[in-house]
Amino acid sequence: MEYREQLTRYVANFVDELAKSGMTDVVISPGSRSTPLAMTFAEHPSIKEWIVLDERSAAFFGLGLAKQTKRPVALLCSSGTATANYFPAIIEAYHSRVPLVVLTADRPHELRDVGAPQAIDQIKLxxxxxxxxxxxxxxxxxxxxxxxxxxxxxxxIHTARLDNPGPVHLNFPLREPLIPDFSLEAIWGDDTEESYLPVYQSVKTQSEETIDSIITLLQSKKRGVIVCGPQVDENASQAITELAEAWGLPILVDPLSQMRAGKHSKDNLIEGYDAFFRSETLRQELKADFIIRFGAMPVSKAYLFYVQEHQDVKQFIIESHSGYREPVGNKTTFIYSDPVTVCAQFMDSGRDLEFDHNWLGKWQTMNKVAKKRIESVSDDYLTEGSTVRSLFQVIPDESSLYVGNSMAVRDVDTFFLSTSKQINVLANRGANGIDGIISSGIGAAAFGKPVTLVLGDLSFFHDMNGLLAAKHYSINVTILLINNNGGGIFSFLPQATERKHFEALFGTPVDLQFKQAVDMYGGSYHTAESEEELKRVLSNSYQESGLSVVEVFTDREENVKWHRELWSNIETDIRESVIK
Amino acid sequence: MEYREQLTRYVANFVDELAKSGMTDVVISPGSRSTPLAMTFAEHPSIKEWIVLDERSAAFFGLGLAKQTKRPVALLCSSGTATANYFPAIIEAYHSRVPLVVLTADRPHELRDVGAPQAIDQIKLxxxxxxxxxxxxxxxxxxxxxxxxxxxxxxxIHTARLDNPGPVHLNFPLREPLIPDFSLEAIWGDDTEESYLPVYQSVKTQSEETIDSIITLLQSKKRGVIVCGPQVDENASQAITELAEAWGLPILVDPLSQMRAGKHSKDNLIEGYDAFFRSETLRQELKADFIIRFGAMPVSKAYLFYVQEHQDVKQFIIESHSGYREPVGNKTTFIYSDPVTVCAQFMDSGRDLEFDHNWLGKWQTMNKVAKKRIESVSDDYLTEGSTVRSLFQVIPDESSLYVGNSMAVRDVDTFFLSTSKQINVLANRGANGIDGIISSGIGAAAFGKPVTLVLGDLSFFHDMNGLLAAKHYSINVTILLINNNGGGIFSFLPQATERKHFEALFGTPVDLQFKQAVDMYGGSYHTAESEEELKRVLSNSYQESGLSVVEVFTDREENVKWHRELWSNIETDIRESVIK
Structure with missing residues (x-):
């Protein structure tokens, strides 16, 4: 068999098997050495290829797409530093448990480590x-x-998606000639539908003895809280709600827990905890005897203080797979189980448990007071808070919200109040970077379901290249850009008191007119100065096709004052109406 | 001593020692965890800090600055994926031997691997x-x-700059509080001028016996060529020229060898070899008995064929430090020596060597014929070739040219003819990426000497974020953007015949109006449609301050035809006038 046929059949069988094992999308960054794989992906009947030039953006685009489709997405690039541009998104995927299949083309062995062009050591890169x-x-x-x-x-494919999902990396040495021969017969191998290595995964279930021993331990406790952190299994919302209602416990729900939105009952939901945990007095007042957490640590720093200050509280962490996501360092019992199964087991074994009857009511009242403030705070100009609040009023049912890090996710934490709309909230909370957010959001939007991306100006700047994919593929996406001209979060940190170096090192205004970038990428652009105007332009954007950017200008210093005033008012309200 | 004082003194002594050991510049990307180092750099009296938001751009900015200053440059960023954005530039720095001191702030041990925010494993990242x-x-x-x-x-500092220079990485675990106390006395330690660990490096010199044995070997040879590849020591130009003249040998000079420009004699210089090596007949005709190469492999692919087709030619590679940069895989003698010293030793030991008297003349005649064509080819529109040729006619004396990869460096190879102007030519030829080129060029320009950056549209797109530094620091730089709306080099490769997937996978037009980006970054923008107009706008740009972008629009298909015709004409001219 001549080399070109060997190349064609080898690569075609590989690509076909990715498809048979469940891959539907590949993100390709152009290059020469990757030609056999790129052309074969383009030729394969059931794989959709997305061409994204900047490899850093390409990898984040794949990450967003994989989060939204819940399927492994492949990345393909050529040899050299192209591969290194994938690194930020790979780290994010690893920590946020997103399945990616990273394919890098490489020089063959005889061209490695001899000064050949675009040859770098890609082994275990x-x-x-x-x-x-x-x-x-x-x-x-x-x-x-x-x-x-x-x-x-x-x-x-299987390794990327099973257990804790994450990225895998295959490196392909390829010799010239690089062009496959698609005129050959039967290059996709046999047409059985099944994966070459089908894998049957089981549901992780604890023994009855283990469950009973945990229930026995809870019998002496009076006050408990259920906490749902980011990335908890969406299918678990119903089961967790039922458990909380059966046991009379409040559920503290992170904005990324997928618990704040949906059709399940919200009676026990506490969304306002970040606001009232800002007060040390209230954190003391609300000390629990035990915490049952599902998923990762919540975004809220105030919640971190709550856990930190109560090291003697018995803590259980329920995770679908393994992991040690407990940054406080408290003593903790890890339960690695399917959350739906464990809820059912708890309800069964713990049906006679009796906790403090007033406990839930206290949380509910405080939450109501906090929500009332959050819903009613009003100013004659748009603040970062009221911007995010307006967004939730008009965001479409059955849509996704991609949230940027730093201030955006924190404002979503405060202003995303429970709703019966089906809104899936995504964010890059593996490593919490401000990089790649546009590409992640647009990658999620590429799936076709409506997506709103909310982010700050530094994140927007960092990944402006990501806008090209929206233009290139006419992807429908609404971007809500909250521009406070710099690193707004630093104004909340101790660095803010260091006036000498603050603006240069932390404030870091970029002073750009982003409208010009949006124009360049063929997007529609609007600004808003009031809540009414914002809701109108956002609503319109959902009717438009393609890229739509809505920019709101805010002020970093004013923003700090505004947030601090809100939290202080919430604390006062709670003191007056609940504690007294 | 309280913790804040310990932190302050520890970091201040570190930063002060970087300065004492020779560091003058640090590129800082904003973050919280890196606060102690960032503030201390800002406070140190002799260190200049550059704030660059996008860490990928920041690292390439540092790379360009280090290339231009020939001093180690420090990079500083916060923890998390920020660090991963440095990776492409670090790989480039490693392969192109540029000293960088990479400083990453990290979470302390108790916050690692427990799901804490922005905590990733940075050990040996x-x-x-x-x-x-x-x-x-x-x-x-x-x-x-x-x-x-x-x-x-x-x-x-010493490790980064000595032997083969390259990047080093220090990772700093830092606990809160993060703000140093600059009111403390004597934080910079004692004021001796000397490094804490001064290092005396020696000049690498071969023994007389070794040199004599090489000369003995050359006695039986008749025809030799000296080849100067990229990154050869600039100080060696004079010594290599003298050796070539003493021995009557042609010197094939890569555009990055620093040999094409300067005050040294150019009689033996052959700049046109890439053009006439395109012909297999001429490669045979010019077969040598031995090759002495200084520095890395030249850019020219035609030169690669020349070496590949003559595996029996005795090849010597002289490198200042160690390395195996011989991608062809021929038998090769490596001489690790200071090039100036080895030239002097060769001239001394080899003063009686006699080579073929007609050999040099043949090369010189061919080179003249090729140069005549290259100088005279004219069209009624601007081609990529005539664009680069025009640039060299107006580029200022005592300036630097930063060259992008892919087509740009190849056109510079063809159209950069020898000149007595002092022009330092820089490029990212370690891994030959199209990433980070704008930042590299602007980083080089930050040193203050005039810099022209020439690059294609894909490179321009990839690193548009790099333009922010030019705006932020009002850096004087002229960017010559050759826009053929896509990956022009692919039109020269076998992929070009695959019409079905060509435009989507390889042509990859970005279809952007880059004027809008230049406007956003506050640069001046001009286009040119003729050589005269181009020379005028380029000349004007050197009088302007700040960012100046000159864009030339070309056509990928036309460009291939034009180049092929030029090479074919050169071959015909040579056949007619030299070989016959």
Whole structure:
């Protein structure tokens, strides 16, 4: 068999197996060495390819798409520093548990480490940030090697999506000639529908003895809280709600827990905890005997203080897979189980548990008081808070919200009040970077479901290149840009008192007219100065197709004062109406 | 001593020692965890800090600045994915041997691997791409630890700049509070001028016996060529020229060899080899008995073919330090020596060598014929070639040219003819990426010497964020943007024949009006449609301050035809006038 046929069959069987094992989308950044894979992806009947030039944006686009589709997405780039541009998104994917199949083309062995162009050492390039690395063999199409390439493709998909999902990396040495021959017969192998290595995964279930021992332990407790952190399984909302209602416990719900929105009952939901945990007195007042947390640590720093100040509180963390996400360092019992199953087991074994009857009511009253303030605070100009609040009033049902880090996610924490709309909230909370947010949001929007992206000006600046994909593929997305001309979060930190270096090192205004960038990328652009105007332009944006950017200008110093006043008012209200 | 004082003294001694050991510039990307280092750099009297928001751009800015200053430049960022954005520039710095001192702030040990925000594993993050990694101790200011922090700072600088220069990485775990106390006395330690660990480096010199044995070997040879690749020591131009003239050998000079420009004699220089090596007949005709190469492999692919087709030619590679930059895989003798010293030794030991008297003349005649064509080719519109040729006609004396990869460096190879102007040519030829080019060029320009950056539209797009530094610091830089709306180099490759997927996977037009980006960054913008107009707007740009972008629009397909016709004409001319 001549080399070109060997190359064609080897690569085609690999790509076909990715599809058979569940891959539907690949994000390709142009290059020469990756030609065999790129052309084969383009040729494959059931794979959609997205061409994204800047590899950093490409990887975040893939991350957003994988979060939204809940399927592994492949990334493909050429050799050299292209591969290194993937690194930020790979780290984010690793920590936020998003399945990516990273495919890097490489020079063959004889061109490595000899000063050949675009040849860098790509072996284990991403260190411990991938779940699996494999250096692929040079293309060959013997029966053995066709089986080999299929088994590696299947394993890449399964490894990326199973257990804690995450990125995997396959490196492909490729020799010239690089162009496959698609005129060959039967390059996609046999047409069975099944993966080469089908994997049957089981549901993680605790034994009855373990559950009973936990219930026994809870019998002596009076006051408990359920906490739902980011990225908890959406399917668990109903089960967790039922458990909380059966046991009479408040559920503290992070904005990324997928618990604030949806059709399930919201009676026990506490969304306002970040506001009232700002007060040390209230944190003391609300000390629990036990905490049952599902998912990762919530975004709220005030909640972190609450846990930190109560190290003697018995803490259970329920995670679908393994992990040690407990940044406070308290003694903690980890329960690695399917959350729906564990809720059912708890309700069954703990049906006779009796907790403090007044406890839930106290939380509910405080939450109502906080929400009332949050809903009613009004000014004659748009604040960062009222901007986010307005967004939730008009965001479409059955849509997704992608939230930027730093201030955006914190304002969402405060102003995203419970709703029966189905709103899926996504964010890059693995490593909490301000990089790649536009691409992540647009990648999520590429799936076709309506997406709103809310972010600050530094995040917007960092990933402006990400806007090209929206233009190129006419992706419908609404971006709400909150521009306080710099790093607004630093005004909340001790650095804010250091006037000498503050603006240069922390405030860091970019002083750009982002309208010009939006114009360049062919987007529609609007600003708003009042809540009414904002709601109108946002609502209109959902009727438009393509990229739509709505910019709101705020002031960093004013923003700090405004937030502090709100929290202080909430504390006063609660003192007056609840504690007294 | 309270913690804040320990922190202040530990960090201040570190920063002061960087300065004492030769560091003058730091590129800081804003963040919270890096506050102690960032504020201390800002406070230090002899260090200039550059604030660059996008860490990917920041690292390339540092790379360009380090190339231009020939001094180690420090990079500083916060914890999390910020650090990963440095990776492309670090890989480039490693391969192109540029000294960088990478400082990453990190969470302290108790916040690692527990799901704390912005905490990722930064230990050995850059793998084998740094010459040295050290995890710093937590801040302490005992005598021992002040000595420790100074010795690590000095070692970082020396390791980065000595032998093959390259990046080093220090990771700093830092606890809160993060704000140093600059009201303390004597935080910069003692005021001796000397580095804590001064290092005396020696000149690498071969023994007389080794040199004599090489000369003996050359006695049987008749025809030799000297080749100067990228990044050869500029100080060696004179010595290499003298050796070539003494031995009557042609010197094939890469555009990045620093040999094409300057005051040294140019009689033996052959700049046109890339053009006439395009012909296999001419490559055969010009077969040598031996090659002496200084520095890395030249850019020219035609030169690669020349070496590939003559595997029996004795090849010597002279490098200042170690390395195996021989991508062809031919048998090669590596001479690790100071090039000036080895030239002097060769001239002394080889003073009686006699080579073929007609050999040099043949090269010189061919080179003249090729140059005549290159100088005279004219069209009624601007081509990529005539654009670069025009640039060299007006580029200021004593300035630098930063060249983008892909087509730009190849056109510079063809159209950069020898000149007595002092022009320093820089490029990212370590890994040949199209990423980070704007930041690299603007980083070089930050030094204050005039810089022209020439690059294509894909490179321009990839690093538009890099323009912010030019705006922020009012850096004088002229950018010549050659816009063929896509990946022009692919039109020269076999992929060009695959019409079905070509535009989507390889042509990849971005279809952006870059004028809008230049406006956003406050630059002046001009286009040119003829050589005269281009020379006028370029000349004007050198009188302007700040960012100046000159854009030339070309056509990818036309460009291929034009280049092929030029090469074919050169071959015909040479056949007619030289070989016959």
């Amino acid at each position: 991403y260190g411990n940030y991938v779940k699996w690395f494999h250096e692929m063999a040079l293309p060959e199409a013997t029966n053995t090697m066709v089986g080999y390439t299929r088994s590696k493709a299947a394993r890449a | 850059y793998g084998n791409y740094v010459k040295w990694f050290h995890e710093m101790a937590l801040p302490e200011a005992t005598n021992t630890m002040v000595g420790y922090t100074r010795s690590k700072a000095a070692r970082a």
